[in-house]
Amino acid sequence: xxxxxxxxxxxxxxxxxxxxxxxxxxxxxxxxxxxxxxxxxxxxxxxxxxxxxxxxxxxxxxxxxxxxxxxxxxxxxxxxxxxxxxxxxxxxxxxxxxxxxxxxxxxxxxxxxxxxxxxxxxxxxxxxxxxxxxxxxxxxxxxxxxxxxxxxxxxxxxxxxxxxxxxxxx
Amino acid sequence: xxxxxxxxxxxxxxxxxxxxxxxxxxxxxxxxxxxxxxxxxxxxxxxxxxxxxxxxxxxxxxxxxxxxxxxxxxxxxxxxxxxxxxxxxxxxxxxxxxxxxxxxxxxxxxxxxxxxxxxxxxx
Numbered sequence: 001x002x003x004x005x006x007x008x009x010x011x012x013x014x015x016x017x018x019x020x021x022x023x024x025x026x027x028x029x030x031x032x033x034x035x036x037x038x039x040x041x042x043x044x045x046x047x048x049x050x051x052x053x054x055x056x057x058x059x060x061x062x063x064x065x066x067x068x069x070x071x072x073x074x075x076x077x078x079x080x081x082x083x084x085x086x087x088x089x090x091x092x093x094x095x096x097x098x099x100x101x102x103x104x105x106x107x108x109x110x111x112x113x114x115x116x117x118x119x120x121x122x123x124x125x126x127x128x129x130x131x132x133x134x135x136x137x138x139x140x141x142x143x144x145x146x147x148x149x150x151x152x153x154x155x156x157x158x159x160x161x162x163x164x165x166x167x168x169x170x
Numbered sequence: 171x172x173x174x175x176x177x178x179x180x181x182x183x184x185x186x187x188x189x190x191x192x193x194x195x196x197x198x199x200x201x202x203x204x205x206x207x208x209x210x211x212x213x214x215x216x217x218x219x220x221x222x223x224x225x226x227x228x229x230x231x232x233x234x235x236x237x238x239x240x241x242x243x244x245x246x247x248x249x250x251x252x253x254x255x256x257x258x259x260x261x262x263x264x265x266x267x268x269x270x271x272x273x274x275x276x277x278x279x280x281x282x283x284x285x286x287x288x289x290x291x292x293x
Contacts, residue, residue: 001176002176005176045179051252051253055249058245058249059242059245059246059249062245063238063241063242063245064242066238066242067235067238067239067242070234070235070238071235073230074230074232074235129252129253129256130253130256130257132253133252133253133254133256133257133261134257134260136253136254137253137254137257137261137265137268141268144250144268144272145268145271145272145275147250147272148247148271148272148273148275148276149275151243151246151247151275151276151279152275152276152278152279154239154243155240155243155276155279155280155282155283156279156282158236158239158240158243159236159282159283159286159288162232162233162235162236162239162288163236163286163287163288
C-alpha cells in the first residue's frame with residue numbers, strides 16, 4: 001500500500017514536472033507546478049514530516065505560486081514579443097542541463113543509504129508539530145531568531161525596490 | 171511509515187476526493203443537463219457591449235506584486251507560530267519572550283511598511 005502510494009505520487013510529480021517544462025503557456029506551467037508541489041507534500045507525509053507537508057502546501061502551493069503568476073503577468077509574455085531563441089543558444093542550454101544532470105546523478109550515486117542505527121530512533125511523531133516546536137525553540141533558537149531578521153530584510157528590500165518614491169512622480 | 175498510521179490520513183484523502191469529485195461532477199452535470207442553443211451571437215465573447223481587442227497579457231501595476239510578496243512574508247511569520255502555540259505551556263515564559271523578540275523584529279518591518287506607505291493605493 002505504502003509502496004504503491006509512493007510510486008503513484010512519484011509518477012504524478014514527475015509527469016507534472018515534465019508538463020511544466022513542455023507546456024507552451026507559462027500560466028499552465030504554473031498550474032502544473034502546483035500539482036507537483038502537492039505530490040511532493042504527499043511524499044513528506046510518507047516520510048513522517050507532517051508539518052513540513054502542511055507548510056509546503058500553504059507557503060509554496062499557496063503563496064509562492066501566486067507570486068509566480070504575478071511575475072508571469074508582469075513580464076508581458078505575448079506570443080509576438082517572445083524572443084526567438086537561436087539554435088546555438090538551444091545547443092548551449094542542452095549541454096548545460098546535461099552537465100547538471102551528470103553532476104546530480106554522480107553525486108547521488110556516491111551517497112550511501114543511511115543505516116537505521118545511524119539515523120537514530122525514528123518515531124512516528126518525530127516530524128510532528130509538537131516535536132518540531134520543541135527542537136526549534138530550544139536547540140535551534142538562534143536560527144529561528146535570525147529568520148526574523150531575514151524576513152525584516154526581505155520586507156525592507158521589497159519596499160525599496162518596488163515602491164516608487166513620490167519625488168520621481170512630481 | 172507503518173501501514174496502520176496511514177489510516178489517520180483518511181479524512182484528508184476523503185477531503186481531496188470530495189474536492190476533485192465536486193469539480194468533476196458539476197462540470198459533467200452542466201454539460202449533460204444544460205440546454206445547448208448555439209447561435210453566432212451567443213458564442214461571441216461577452217465584453218459589456220464593447221468588442222474585445224488585444225489579449226489579457228498586458229503588464230500590470232507592480233503594486234499587486236508588492237502586496238503579494240508582503241503577504242508571503244507575514245504568512246511565513248504565522249507558520250512559525252504553529253509549533254510555538256502547540257508547545258506554549260512547556261516552553262513557558264522563556265518561549266514567550268523568544269516569540270516576542272521574533273514578533274518585534276517583524277513589527278519593525280510592519281511599521282516601516284506603513285511609514286513608507288507601501289500598502290496605500292494612490293496612483
